[in-house]
Amino acid sequence: DAGVTQSPTHLIKTRGQQVTLRCSPISGHKSVSWYQQVLGQGPQFIFQYYEKEERGRGNFPDRFSARQFPNYSSELNVNALLLGDSALYLCASSSSRGQVNTEAFFGQGTRLTVV
């Protein structure tokens, strides 16, 4: 079975631009979460979606938004990019009904560089 897949793997954008990152969860998983991992730090929670509804949001500005589609795939959008948005963006899926007692499976991530 395919794991969590993310696209693109690498991306270079200019300050002020907008970016869309994509994630396909493991087949059968209905919960998708997004994390930002800055170099030298652990991943930081951005959003969790379950059944197309936002279930949780981390401490990120409104420039960050996401959505989940009927097939449970998800997009993360970041507007007005700043140099500080350069990071590895990770998507995780789980089989939970948005509950906590399950394992999150991570994708390879999208490496975003803002210049």
Next chain:
Amino acid sequence: AQSVSQHNHHVILSEAASLELGCNYSYGGTVNLFWYVQYPGQHLQLLLKYFSGDPLVKGIKGFEAEFIKSKFSFNLRKPSVQWSDTAEYFCAVNGATGFQKLVFGTGTRLLVSP
């Protein structure tokens, strides 16, 4: 505020040495605890998890961790490391209620020399 502290940022060991990586957390309530590993060029993978029950949990590849509630700790151990254990290790905590939001530590880079 919820936080996870990993005391060792870089660890260098020789093969067959024993490993213990420290993890302490700050969280107001019942928690679920995880150790994830990231091998070079690969995605984050779950090593082991604790939800409830026996505080000594065993994971993949001979790793184990002990949850000590009174110390807010969840240290990772392995009796004898191998070169293939070279990786970055992340401790993470999630509240046992509410939505799934993992709070990660800053990670420990382990280098095992042959």
